[in-house]
Amino acid sequence: MNIPRTSYPRVVIIGGGFAGIALAKKLSKQEVQVVLLDKHNYHTFQPLLYQVSTGGLEPDSIAYPIRKILKDFPNFYFRLAHVQEINTQKNKLKTDIGNLKFDYLVVASGSQTNYFGHSEIEKYSMAMKTIPQSLNLRSLILENFEEALLTSDLNERNALMNFVIVGGGPTGVELAGALAEIKKGILPKDYPDLDTRMAQIHIIQAGDCILKGMSSKASEKAEEFLEKLxxxxxxxxxxxxxxxxxxxxxxxxxxxxxxxxWAAGVKGSIIKGVDGEALVTRGNRLLVNEFNQVKGFNHVFAIGDVAAMVTADRPNGFPMMAQPAIQQGEQLGNNLLRIIEGKPMKPFTYKDKGAMATIGRNKAVVDLKRFKFQGIFAWYVWMFVHLFFLIGFRNRMVVFVNWVYNYIRFDREARLIIRPFKRKS
Amino acid sequence: MNIPRTSYPRVVIIGGGFAGIALAKKLSKQEVQVVLLDKHNYHTFQPLLYQVSTGGLEPDSIAYPIRKILKDFPNFYFRLAHVQEINTQKNKLKTDIGNLKFDYLVVASGSQTNYFGHSEIEKYSMAMKTIPQSLNLRSLILENFEEALLTSDLNERNALMNFVIVGGGPTGVELAGALAEIKKGILPKDYPDLDTRMAQIHIIQAGDCILKGMSSKASEKAEEFLEKLxxxxxxxxxxxxxxxxxxxxxxxxxxxxxxxxWAAGVKGSIIKGVDGEALVTRGNRLLVNEFNQVKGFNHVFAIGDVAAMVTADRPNGFPMMAQPAIQQGEQLGNNLLRIIEGKPMKPFTYKDKGAMATIGRNKAVVDLKRFKFQGIFAWYVWMFVHLFFLIGFRNRMVVFVNWVYNYIRFDREARLIIRPFKRKS
Structure with missing residues (x-):
């Protein structure tokens, strides 16, 4: 890769998710060279992917060009690349667009769907971790309804109108709520010649409650909201x-x-070369210390979903969500600058900002440190927080316009099969 | 196809473009059964496709679900289908989802890119007639710039940064202008490590002027604007x-x-079965009379791009653009109602509402019947007219927000490679 060597130390970041972007921003305008590699040229705001799948938002509204986020930073380089292997002896990466040397390496490669070895489920089910996957799901749902019109076999027609969501975490819950609202508000109008009351939405949950990471109040209320829908x-x-x-x-x-x-679990997206003794079996993550250094290395770090910072009170590391990723990215940014200045690093401390999930119109659950609340106010808080964390003024405006429109009109306009999932157009 | 037969006559419309939608709207809430077939579940606002290709707009903003346009019309049926053959003896259509009988058939299948037999050009060039095509072009442009970073071969790098547009009609002109603005305003910021001044944009025009269908003043001024860019x-x-x-x-x-x-021409998308003596070689269109009846038939009609209504002063029929399509659709709607009521049809008369093209920021050309003007006022008129003709309040709002943002910030945010065109992600 033809990236010029300068007198600045080179930090290579693998992945432009919440963790990688937070880190890159911290390092901007500092005396380091930053190279960010990602297989997409955009950052994805994953918490809103379910709205893309259900036609409430457009894919581009929740994605943001990585080059644009860091365009005013002179020592920043972005490359669209798949990292194939890490060589920690030679401080070198192998990618599909050539090799790259690093002084410090940060693995922020995130997570992917975990099928727990069920290969047939992997083959036939839909996931919702990336924008293309979310668009495929959107197309499939709409294609299935078009197909349901064509069959006179009642079982087949019902199968085309049924949705089974595996996993009662935030993704499963938010998707189920959105599908229920579509079933109620949109399908009867769009498909007057189909008995859409037959459409069923199921959540299958291995544990004994939904939204397991949240308070029992949130979990119970979410269940009540979903059942009402x-x-x-x-x-x-x-x-x-x-x-x-x-x-x-x-x-x-x-x-x-x-x-x-399939929203039943995720696992770390690890990369060949740092998967030795650092690998944690549970969740397929990399074991890191309180400075996010990968076990066994001084100059190789991991942050976000792929990092398991195991502590006494967190034997499984932090939850694989946006907040730990952002905070670890920021903290590592500060620590890398401290290393370069010859100062000691500071350990990571997590500020738990709470958790929230939306079920539908006027229905959300919010757990803050001091307050836990559910219902319409929680829903406003949920919207405000999500708008606030979206990157880019235009994205915020466009999402806001869509949400206001969807709210007033009980509608979701983006029900378009742009790229058919089943058949060619 | 299991569409119930009622006592109303059945009008089958092939194609949900400007012509088909205008017709279906006219027939809504009347005593006819309307079946609309399209291979997409959405209507595409084609005049703005070039903005999707150049990252100024999101694909969903210029598409609209067909089911939604006609949702309050009880006798309306939509089916996602490819029509394979028309049987005019038996009044029957063959499609990929089954057969369908009709009482009246309206071919509104539009047009497709015309390569004039150049199969190698067809294989390697990009077209911009559908949303997926426009998204492919967007991806290719961005992928090429990413690739240009990786090569040290100067010829190869320049080839990756050059754009050749064949055809100086509205599509070619608008695309060239948008690319020129991207080159000037966005590429230097996004690709600081690339000499983007080397990027070149060419329009190749077989005739002796661009925007041939417009006034010579518009053509000259558009050329001047483009050269300035x-x-x-x-x-x-x-x-x-x-x-x-x-x-x-x-x-x-x-x-x-x-x-x-390749924006050098289009040809009618005709369908097997009505391609006999009605076929006009020039443009591959169907010859229709002043009532849009296809030559040789009473109950088979063609409207829009696929119809060639040849008159003394229009030996090639009407231009293949939105206005003739919309007006023919509306007029045929009135005529079908007149037939059903036993009244004689009225011949089509075209109201020329003028033509316009935008070249870039504050730069457009407008030809109205009485006034021809160019520049900033023309640009406002262009924007107003396009917003007005977009279907749906949400689409209008979202496009408006994007345009205001792009104008103020000299930016286009949707530069995302969602589905890579060249390589898998």
Whole structure:
């Protein structure tokens, strides 16, 4: 890769997610050279992917060009690349666009869907971790309804209109709520010649509650909201297989559906070369110390979803969510500057800003440190926080306009099959 | 296709473009059953496709779900289908989702890119007639700039940064202007480590002027605007081949480029079964009379781009643009209602509302019947008219927000490679 060597030390960041971008911003306008590598040329605001899938938002509104975020930073280089291997002896990366030397390496490669070895589920189910995946899900949902119109086989038609979501975390809950609102408000108008009341939305949850990471009040209220919207919640049930039509579970329960959304777990996206003794089996993450140094290295760091900072009170590391990623990115930025200035690093301390999830119109649950609340005010807080964390004035404005429109009109306009998932156009 | 037969006559419309939608709207809430078939579930506002390609607008802002346009019309049926053949003896259509009988058939299938038999150009060039095509072009442009960073071969790098647009009609002119503004305002900031001044934008025009359908004043002024923006215009030159790298012409002139955009012509998208004596060789359109009846038929009509209504003063029919399509759709709607009521049809009369094209910031040309003007006022008129003709309040708002933002910030934010065109992500 033809990136000029300067007298500044070179920090290579793998991944432009919340962690990588927060770090790069901290290092901007400092005496370091920063090279950020990502396989996309944009940063994705993952918390709103479910709104792309359900036609409430446009994909571009929740994505932001990485080059633009860091355009005023003279020592910043971005390259669109897949990192294939890390050589920690020679301080070198192998990528699909050539090799690259580093002085400090930061693995911020995030996470990917974890199928826990279920290869058939991986083959037939839909995931929602990237924008292309979310668009595929949007297309599939709409294609299925068009197809439901064509069949006279009642079982087949119902299977095309059923949705099974595996996993009752924020992704599963928010998607289920959005689908329920579409079922109620949009499908009867769009498909007057289809009995859309037959459409069913199921959440299958292996544990005994949904929104496990949140308070029991939030979990209970979310369940109540979902049930009011007509979503069926199945707890303490594990999905064992899916063949593209039938979902089987560890109980007698089976579901016929053309759409299984797998939101049951994620695992760290680790890269060959730092997967030795640092690898934590649970979650496929890299073990890091309180400075985010990967176990066994001084100059290789990991932040965000891919890093497992295991402490006494957090035996599984921090949750794989935006806040720990952003805070670790910022803290590592400060620490790298301290290293370069010859000062000692400071350990990472996590400021828990709480958690929230939205279920639908006027329905959200918010857990803050001191306050826990649910309902319409929580929903406003949820919207405000998400608008605030979106990058870019235009994205905020466009998302705001869409939300106001969707709220007033009980509508979601982006129900477009731009790239058909099933068949060629 | 399981569409119930009622006592109302059934009008089947092939295509949800400007013509098909205008017709369907006229027939809404009347005593006819309307079945609209399209291979997309959305209507595309084609005049703004070039803004999708150049990252100024999001694809969903210029598309609108067809089901939503006609959702309050009880006798309306939409089906996502490819029509394969028309049987005019049996009044039957063959589609990929089954057969369909009709009482009246309206072919509104629009037009497609015309390569005039150049199969190699078809293989290697980019077109801009559909949203997926426009998104592919957007991805390719951005991918090429990322790739230009990686090569040390100067010729290769320049080829990756050059754009050759074949055709100086509105599409070619508007695209060239947008690319020129990107070159000037965005590339230097996004690619500080690339000499983006080397990027070149060429329009190759077979005739002796650009914007041929407009006034000579508009044509001259558009040329002046483009040249001010640094676009090279080559007139009276015909492209003879393109192998993915080198453009050859009927002169000594050659161009090295990784991106050839073919905007040199369109042809009617005709369908097997009504392509007999009605077929007009020039433009591949269907010959219709003043009632839009396809030659040789009483109950088969064609409107919009695919219809050639040849008159003494219009030997090639109406231009293949939005206005004739909309007006023919509306007029045919009235005529079909008259037929059903047993009244005689009225011949089509075209109200020429003028033509316009935008070249860039504060730069547009407008030809109205009485007034022809160019410059900043023309640009405002262009924007107002395009916002007005967009379907849907949300689309108008979102486009407006984007335009205001782009204007104030000299920016285009949607420069995202969501679906890479060249390589897999």
């Amino acid at each position: 007509g979503v069926n919640i199945w707890k303490n049930i594990r999905v064992t297989n899916y063949d593209g039509n039938m979902v089987t579970t560890n109980s007698d329960l089976t579901f016929e559906t053309a759409t299984l959304i | 640094g676009v090279n215009i080559w007139k009276n030159i015909r492209v003879t081949n393109y192998d993915g790298n080198m453009v050859t012409t009927n002169s000594d002139l050659t161009f090295e480029t990784a991106t050839l955009i």
